[in-house]
Amino acid sequence: MLGHLDPAFLALLPEIVAMLRAVYGLSEGVTLPLQATGMSGMEMGLLSLTEPGDVVIVANAGFFGNRIAQLAARHGARVVEVTSPWGEVVPPEALLEALDAHPEARLLAVVHAETSTGAQYPLEELGAALSGRETLLFADCVTSLATVALAVSEWGVDFAYSCTQKGLSAPPGMSPVAFSERGLRRARSCPRPVPFSFDIELLLDYWVKRPAAYHHTAPILQIYALHEALRCILVEGLEARWARHEAAGRHLRTALQERGLTLLANPAYQLPHITVVRVPEGIDGKRIQQRLLEEHGIEVGGGLGPHAPPMWRIGLMGVNASVEVAGRVIAAFDAVLADEHAHARSSLEEPGSIIREH
């Protein structure tokens, strides 16, 4: 482990920035990994780009859309929520209508990959429709970066944030953020006293300006891991990586549907790498999750938050995005569900046995 001002360590930083530019599809603006959680990336964007009283339009069709709305309101925005049921996306036309009703809106926020439902937002289409408007496009890319097609600059995204532990397949601990030139200008002119921890100007002084200005002590090992993860992504190639996620997810969903299971997301907006399965009637979803974890070493998510219907959330991301891993998930579900059915049958038979005892 080197020191955070060691020349050999500092040499990694511009390489990470250059690789992040490629992975985000950033041809203008700036990017760097914030040393904080993905949620802090979301918060950095809201604090950097809005001031109290600003109108923020939020597409809310799941847990993370809802969280953007909550955080924007927490920091004083007048939030206009446009909602759709979980599993759907808020149609771009509905967002444009909201924007016509609030042309002064500072931000329009969407979740590119809504982890809580498995739905993918048509971000490119929305970006094109917003062309020529003053409102900034704010995109949660926590689960979409390096898993599905993304071209921040070409699509007109002004602020994007992500994490290290999903598509990038590094350990959790940092939040890569990206600002367009327009987003950066807004951040620079924003009158709110943004936290020092989230001040893009000061962070650029460490990450990009040379000689580097001390801001904080960088998380050395996270940065080694992120550097290597980004290198692996670019060696594989972004399009190959997206295709791998697509193939793995398709294999999984076909097998699940063959077994009569129902998916939550509208098929038109199904994410390749996040498959959300409705828990069938009469089955204890949490018990199945626990058995998958304990007996098969496979962690499947449940519903996020109080509004979630009973669900299993299966992510095949990064190194796990393969047909082989999808097959292991299916085999584990088969084993656990078959055993549960057998138990259910035997416990149905028991009352009869008890009657026979009498």
Next chain:
Amino acid sequence: MLGHLDPAFLALLPEIVAMLRAVYGLSEGVTLPLQATGMSGMEMGLLSLTEPGDVVIVANAGFFGNRIAQLAARHGARVVEVTSPWGEVVPPEALLEALDAHPEARLLAVVHAETSTGAQYPLEELGAALSGRETLLFADCVTSLATVALAVSEWGVDFAYSCTQKGLSAPPGMSPVAFSERGLRRARSCPRPVPFSFDIELLLDYWVKRPAAYHHTAPILQIYALHEALRCILVEGLEARWARHEAAGRHLRTALQERGLTLLANPAYQLPHITVVRVPEGIDGKRIQQRLLEEHGIEVGGGLGPHAPPMWRIGLMGVNASVEVAGRVIAAFDAVLADEHAHARSSLEEPGSIIREH
């Protein structure tokens, strides 16, 4: 690597909290490691405990005292700075005078171990003097946690923050924070919309409340490392650890002074584990740092910020706090300085040689 909601992983969190309580000397109040930089720990405290217009008294005798003042002002505090020259500490009496002039002050902030100068603040004495006052005691413990005696509750500290990479000897990446009960009550009643990322109530819902409520994805590997680092500290014993830091630092300073080098800090307030040496006249301090790093693999710090006099900052912390490592540092300085002197002599002779050529 486990998932951040895996039961086996969640079981580590209360163990970390319990170990942090012991290391901080916390018999009431709460502690947890923030997933962010030490600077974010500082900022969390200021945002959680103050609101715009509050008076904050800051003892400023170095880079980090100055940074507290800057961050407090950034967030709207009316900052009363009480300064002393670098290497000194602001006398507790001077702070009490400032407090008498501003009895409404919300916080009184000091840096327990001023990394930029090597001076240790008499925190216990100050805490005792503040007894019975309403003003909260805010202490930067970034470099003091697990290196020098610290008893947050007994000494009356209301908010403390630290980092993982110094006395704890884990990789950089988290900031353990501690609130007294009184500090926590203040945070709970503070009208400012603290960032979601820094909201102690929400963080406690993940770290302490069970079942854990999702707040963010925890940095799994950092947490494994922190768990192990804390365990090692408690196995060694805090008093043994403090004594080890004291012995290593004393060995280093004796040897440096035998070589005619001068220390920056007032000896009455010398930190055991941070030794700041004034660069002698006529020597290029940065060049020596570079040679120590390149030729001996030893990183010595320079002055922090534009107000720092030319200095070498030598930290012997965590696993490096040993007489043996102190000896390696001395040997490296000896080698580099002897070589520099030899070069300086030979280049002084050169003009004579040139004259002889003519």
